[in-house]
Amino acid sequence: MSRTVARSWTRRITVRVLAAGVAVAGLATLDRPESSAPLSAEPAAVSTSQTGVTPPPMGWASWNSFFSSIDHNVIKQQADALVSSGMAAAGYKYVNLDDGWWQGQRDANGDIVVDENLWPGGMKVIADYIHSKGLKVGIYTDAGQNGCGYYYPTTRPKAPNTGMEGHYQQDLETFQRWGFDYVKIDFCGGREERLDQETTYKQIGTANEAASAVTGRKLVLSFCEWGSGLPWNWAPGYGDLWRTSVDILQKDETPQLTKMYYNFDEALHPAAQHTGYYNDPDMLMVGVSGLTAARNRLHMSLWSIAGAPLLAGNNVATMSAETRDILTNPEVLAVNQDPRGLQGVKVAEDTRGLQVYGKVLSGTGKRAVMLFNRTGSAANITVRWADLGLTSASATVRNAWTRTDAGSFETSYTTSVPANDAVLLTVSGTEASGSTYEDTTTATTPTFSNITASTAGTKLVDITYANGSSTARKATIQVNGQYKYVVAFPPTGSATTYRTVSLLAHLAKGANTVRFAAVSGSTTPDIDALRVQAIPGTDGAALVGAASDRCVDIDKNAHINGTKPQLWDCSGGRNQTFQQNSRGELVVYGDKCLDAVDDDKGDKVAIWDCHGGANQKWTVHSDGTITDLNGNCLDASGSATANGTQLIRWQCKGQANQKWTLR
Structure with missing residues (x-):
């Protein structure tokens, strides 16, 4: 890079x-x-x-409870319940329409045509209704030609052309004129078309500024490309929040503790989150069938310490008092909204x-x-x-x-x-x-x-x-x-x-x-x-090569299991800072261990979730070598010293490309 x-x-x-x-x-x-x-x-x-900076958004989003089956009655009911339940008073202000609100029709000018059987009077009417409740309103689109409902239809037949590609500024102006305050921009169409995430979303950010110059309104931009383009490196200031991982809950799926943990871990990119810009581990599952009260509290604790957006996904109109109390605990919310x-x-x-x-x-x-x-x-x-x-x-x-x-x-x-x-x-x-x-x-x-x-x-x-x-x-x-x-x-x-x-x-x-x-x-x-x-x-410490004077580096702050370390100019980044713990592990990002990959070739090194296995144990020796449990040395491949040189395990030979300083 x-x-x-x-x-x-x-x-x-x-x-x-x-x-x-x-x-x-x-x-x-x-x-x-x-x-x-x-x-x-x-x-x-x-x-x-x-x-004080703009806090992470709080509100409600339609997907986890209603999927594509939304219309004006569903949204009005949930908006009313946000107010009557006390959630709005606790800070849950956004009512966000997810995929399914639009069937992909445009007029001769390319403007969005709304099905008024679902939305009587059009989208401005529903936006005005939500605003009349003292709330804000959000809407959904895709960076590509088609939204996710086209590729993964749920509760409604797939509808083509539900994305905004080719209409970025036009659609953003439309959303603003309708009165929307927030837009979630998915990437199912973008992925199918192999669009570049950073280029595409920056174009959308520029189009949003241009649309605001015309309408005088602003939209909160939620980038939803699931962390595939490493948005923590480039999204702050172009978007207001950006997804860092896969969907936490899919249709017909029971909430899973392992997925909750995974999305929490993947959202921890502390240098990117500041001054009103937020890593987004996805919508809340609190109150969705399948989680106990203890698990709901755990979920809120994780999202609160992470300073994550809090977008409830339960049916607010039918939730229990217990769920309401968990979602509105003022001291937990104060941690999140600090x-x-x-x-x-x-x-x-x-x-x-x-x-x-x-x-x-x-x-x-x-x-x-x-x-x-x-x-x-x-x-x-x-x-x-x-x-x-x-x-x-x-x-x-x-x-x-x-x-x-x-x-x-x-x-x-x-x-x-x-x-x-x-x-x-x-x-x-x-x-x-x-x-x-x-x-x-x-x-x-x-x-x-x-x-x-x-x-x-x-x-x-x-x-x-x-x-x-x-x-x-x-x-x-x-x-x-x-x-x-x-x-x-x-x-x-x-x-x-x-x-x-x-x-x-x-x-x-x-x-x-x-x-x-x-x-x-x-x-x-x-x-x-x-x-x-x-x-x-x-x-922690940087691992600096004796031959190269370069650092062991995880390219582009990638967090995915299996990413191979390389040499790169030392910069002090979190992707170059390793903690050596009492368990013999070398840990980066706080949760990924340097891993001697167990495969037929036997020389690969990667990062992987720390699990306590023998292949994640390393010994740092006084002569500068770092060895795995089989006695092989951490090695800059081919004795190379250039940026991008991959690390492997190799028979120890006392060479400079196998010696490291913890700095």
């Missing part, structure tokens, strides 16, 4: 680095464009006033299957914690404050489901968690120190050089900025040679009022470079300072 870095600066300026925002700790250099406009004022240090907009990350797994996830919340010293028992037996699980980026001082613990205080605890907290269940907590402690890198120049999109990390891992980054306009502005951020992400910067009230937004970034051990750049078509905010703080439970 290409990781080319654009270099547009022309001069270098030395500025202060403030440790924990107070004391001078050292020097950092900032690279600046010459053409930056001067500012009337700059803050003395990083702001501590956090800006204004900082970040994703939880795994910070510990001392024993296989007993996992700890931490999510940075708004405020100071605030965390959500999920103690997740994926095993078949009840077990004690411990969360350590230090793993979360807190000091070891006393912290208070509260159970989000029972809405009761557990008390104050020094250093850590331990509790029993039932088999295949989770305990969701909020923790209030003392924030650990961080380092602040301040820009005192007049540039708006700076490059911060020499951002120093003592360990490789995921870090909390607070960005101080000013945006005096009435709408959000955008800029890209890039750490070292990693992917660029679009970041949204909401208004701060004036051009001299500075606030912060937060994101999670993956840094290498040692010096790192963080670059901001303008986004085409958007006025840039004034970015003034960064505060960087470790989340120690995510710390």
